[in-house]
Amino acid sequence: MQLSARDGGSVGAYARGDGDIGIVVVQEIFGVTAHIRSVVDDYAARGFMAIAPQFFDRIQPGIELATEAAGIARGRELIAQLGLDAPLRDVEAAAQWLRARGARRIAAIGYCWGGSVAFLAATRLGLVAVSYYGRMVSQFLHEVPQAPLLFHFGERDETIPPEAVDAIAARYPDLPLHRYPAGHAFNRLGDPHGEPESAALALQRTLEFVREHAR
Numbered sequence: 001m002q003l004s005a006r007d008g009g010s011v012g013a014y015a016r017g018d019g020d021i022g023i024v025v026v027q028e029i030f031g032v033t034a035h036i037r038s039v040v041d042d043y044a045a046r047g048f049m050a051i052a053p054q055f056f057d058r059i060q061p062g063i064e065l066a067t068e069a070a071g072i073a074r075g076r077e078l079i080a081q082l083g084l085d086a087p088l089r090d091v092e093a094a095a096q097w098l099r100a101r102g103a104r105r106i107a108a109i110g111y112c113w114g115g116s117v118a119f120l121a122a123t124r125l126g127l128v129a130v131s132y133y134g135r136m137v138s139q140f141l142h143e144v145p146q147a148p149l150l151f152h153f154g155e156r157d158e159t160i161p162p163e164a165v166d167a168i169a170a171r172y173p174d175l176p177l178h179r180y181p182a183g184h185a186f187n188r189l190g191d192p193h194g195e196p197e198s199a200a201l202a203l204q205r206t207l208e209f210v211r212e213h214a215r
Contacts, residue, residue: 003053003097005089011057013094017044021214022103024094024127025052026087026110026117028185029075030065035188039111046207049103053090055082067191079113084120091121105214109206110134111187115152122149128214130206133157133184138164141171148213149175152202154182154195178205 003013014037023043027036032054043050056063056078063078065071095106107128110118115134122129123143130150131137137151138160149172153165169177180186180202186195187202 003090003093005086005093007086007089009058009086009089011090011093012054012061013051013097014040014054015049015051015097016040017047017049018102019047019049020103021048021105021107021210022095022098022101023048023050023210024091024098024106024108024121025050026091026108026114026121027052027055028112028114028188029079030067030071031056031063031075033064033067035191036111039187043109048210049098049101051094051098053087053094055087055090058082058086058090067185067188067193075113084117087117088120088124091117091127092125095125095127107210107214109210112185116140119143119145119149122147128210130209132187132202133160135160135184138167141167145172145175148209150206150209151175151177152187152205153177153179154184154186154198155179156182157184159184176205176209178202 040050108118108121109130111132115131116136118129121127122145126146180198182195182198185193
């Protein structure tokens with residue numbers, strides 16, 4: 001399926017499920033990979049309507065990168081080329097798609113780079129959001145969330161210094177922020193980075209948060 005953004009951009013998307021709560025799943029730097037599709041499938045199985053926009057389609061359709069050094073390097077090139085405004089327009093288009101299909105409440109849930117995009121969806125689009133280990137969040141501490149926002153970080157994350165997480169917690173003391181005995185990408189199960197116990201606890205907190213706040 002295709003999403004059409006207000007700037008005229010068009011991207012594909014992976015969507016599953018039904019329900020009155022819609023979730024925009026925001027990809028890592030690797031694209032809408034098997035892992036991200038499994039996240040969409042899991043939310044759908046839990047009674048949500050979920051969709052993951054394929055942001056990289058704005059550059060080249062069908063990009064899926066491996067989670068290793070070359071994939072990381074290429075992913076960083078792509079997100080630098082893409083910027084943040086275009087992905088936020090695609091998140092907005094995905095939210096509109098969900099509403100058009102009956103979702104009365106919407107949340108954005110993002111992972112890695114997507115965790116930063118989800119944060120900006122709360123500050124710029126007014127969407128309820130959950131940010132998993134968003135490395136760039138600390139660059140945007142001047143922004144003010146317009147909707148409820150939840151943070152998850154790993155205490156052993158080598159890409160996000162503890163000082164950066166401390167700064168986020170200090171800037172937004174009223175927002176829930178959880179730290180886990182895990183590294184970066186602990187939600188990516190089936191991968192060496194995956195930490196099942198931390199992922200399960202974060203998911204539990206995410207589900208409770210979204211069900212309470214998404215509107």
